Amino acid sequence: MKYFFLFLFLIIFSAFSFSQLEVCNTCSIKSIKQAIKIADTGATILVKKGIYIEDSIIIKKPLTLKGIGKPVIDGKKKGYVIEVNSENVTIDGFVIKNVGVSYTKDYAAVHLYKSNNFKLLNNRLETVFFGFLIEKSDGGIVKNNIVSSNAQHEYNSGNGIHLWHCDSVEINGNECFGLRDGIYFEFVTNTLIHKNTSHNNLRYGLHFMFSNNNEYHHNHFQKNGAGVAVMFSKFLKMHHNIFENNWGNAAYGLLLKEIYDAELRNNEFRNNTTAIKAEGSTRVNYSNNNFVENGWAVKITGACYENKFTLNNFVNNSFNLSYNSKINDNSFNSNYWSDYSGYDLDRNGVGDIPFRPVKLFNYVVNQTPESIVLMRSLFIDIINFSEKVSPVFTPDEVKDNTPLMKKNPFQLKLN
Amino acid sequence: MLKIFKYSFFDLIRGKWSLIYFGFFFISSMSLLYISGDVAKVIISLMNIILLLNPLIATIFGVMYFYNSREFSELLLAQPIKRRDIFLGQYLGLSVSLSISFILGLLIPFAIFGIFSTNQVTNAVTLLFVGTILTLIFSAIAFYIALRNENKIKGFGTAIFLWLFFAVIYDGIFLLLLMTFNEYPLEKFALVSMIFNPIDLSRILILLNLDISALMGYTGAVFNQFFGNMLGISISIFVLLIWIVTPIFFFLRSLKKKDF
Amino acid sequence: MDKTIKISGLHKSFKKLHVLKGIDLTIDKPGIYAVLGPNASGKTTLIKVMLGMVIPQKGNVEILGENIKNNPFYRKNISYLPQIARFPENLKVSELLEMIQDLQKRKGDTDDLIKGLKLEPYLDAKLVSLSGGTKQKVNVVLTFMYDNPIIILDEPTSGLDPISMVYLKKKIQEEKEKGKIILVTTHIMPLVEELADEIIFLLEGVISFRGSASQLKLDQGGESIEIAIANLLTKQHA
Known part of the structure; x- marks a missing residue:
């Protein structure tokens, strides 16, 4: 009964005002554009189930577009599908597909420009060029969307969720695949990225630059062409993320380039060619991470200072650590290394002799990459052993003086 | 051939060496599994043992068996059966009995610790496969060496050297060449070099499972093609089979002209 | 059946060592033939050629x-009694007998032999x-268990005790x-x-004498075969 009155109220109310409009194939308003045109500021437009062939839908006033039963907006590959240039716009529950492809313009399913307090919820974006292209917009949320495309080449594909010059945005529970970069940030600050999945993208699952003070947690990145790349950013927090199955010479579970004051903890890196590659990164704390069955768990190149590795598990990686220089200003303490062969006579859970994570074979492979086919051969074991006894080629001071005898029992669960 | 195989197999499998060989694998894999809870780690340790020991044992036993059964072989040669059948039978008897000791020595602990229901099942099966193939290859090589050398000391020496060569020296020379010529594209050279050493080839077959993430880190197209799909596995297995057939072929060829 | 052994123009050398230098030998009568000769005269090689163990460079061997x-x-x-007896260690005697019969694809008459040799x-x-x-x-059991027209015995008495030796001689007769x-x-x-019945004497790869024991003694002079042979050898080297 309650609902009946509500319904009656809504009908009467809508008859007198355009603050609530309905769009459907049999309604008096048949197109979304038309509805937007006549809608009052702050109005709600309910779009019923159906296929709407429209592009360049421009929103210049605060509005709520709500799809009922997943209506489809088909842009027919002409250009932008929805363009927003107003604050307080909500787009909720649509399927938007067939965004135009251009070499000069960043066509997107939804393009926001200077549009604060946006809400992009529960949409499915298919065969997009760019998915959500959000520029100079602060204080919004992108939640529970699925963005996908069938990108073949980097030069003619776009990104899933692309933020440029934004602040205080929440990216939550989205899935991105088949794009160039799944999630892309440039000049984005104070943003929370969590519970997203980004996989099978051509280039990066997550890619950001010049984006400080952001927090990333409980995200899952896998099978991306180049993994995850983060560059030129400060004060970043990454925890409880999974990085897995990124294979290839230039693919990284996580590539850190010019990163300062970051905290990486409780992440899991599994089955990557290189789990972490750090280039010129300083004051990064790596703790409680799991590195399992990667080709290289950690590769350090260039000037990396004051990084701390503590309480991480290095389990069955082909190489634990690779250094391209003999200078070391990083510390490794109390990590678990599965190939540690020392003993613990005083039974305090800490090995009595230090562990050297850099093997001579690392050095050999750096010099002569083809020699990788000799991995785990007896000859290599012999030269590794002799290097261990008297280090010549590998940095002497890179060692864990307190290696754990047992795995740090941290288990990562997403969601 | 099958008759000779049957009797020489019965002879060998009842011998104390079969039991010792079985016991060695059984005890080492049991204790490794018991001490370390990490199956992947155990697989790596066992891989090192198998790549080293299976060729060595097959080589030594092959030479020893051939020399020890010389007089009996002469008795058999006086029987109305083909030479080929006598020695193929003996070869099979030896390699199958060694393989069975080895397989059971691993299989039973694997089964006890339920490895076949973990994600390490492929690695475990690869280990069993590779160990068996190496036994077959190196007992064939040992037979050939023993046939070609009347002098037992020389035969043993040659066989042990050949083992050492394949197990260690070969890789050393290979690495030296790689480092000397690292200005040049060496991808094909690297892969082809691995093909000429059955121990390396077996190792690569295991690496294809164990360290595929690292192998994919190399840029070259040939490597990626080789390691990136079934091609590498198929070629490796095929070449390993050739490695069994080749020494047997040379053995049989020399056998025809051999004076006992 | 043609009950003969025919060897003609047989040459065998091991690397540089010319062991058999043109052996012609026909044996067409039954009997016991002693193949004698000093060490390295080619006795064993000749026998092994007949058994197919040694492959000659030249010459023809026809058996039956x-x-x-x-x-x-x-x-x-052919029944063959090798000089040294070594068998698969972990087989039983009965299994070995079975094995040979299995390979020959026929039953041998082992019972009498086993009894006779107290095995x-x-x-x-x-x-x-x-032991x-x-x-x-x-x-010995393996050798005599088949009724074969040709028997080859290589140092048959080595290692046998007197009782078995007597038994073996009886068996040969x-x-x-x-x-x-x-x-x-x-x-x-x-x-x-x-x-x-006949002696075939090999010396440096050729048959230097063939005939009965008494003939040898008569030819070379001497009361015993040993002396006759010694005479033969000194003459050769003179």
């Missing part, structure tokens, strides 16, 4: 009318546990009476005098 080249099956007509208690023993003499007895060709190599001259 069959050319032996690339043909293992003529050997079903019954050892049938279930592993061959590794047997050298007992093993040689097993060898019996077989001879059945009309067989029996080739024996030995260093024991009394045995030759006792058994041999």
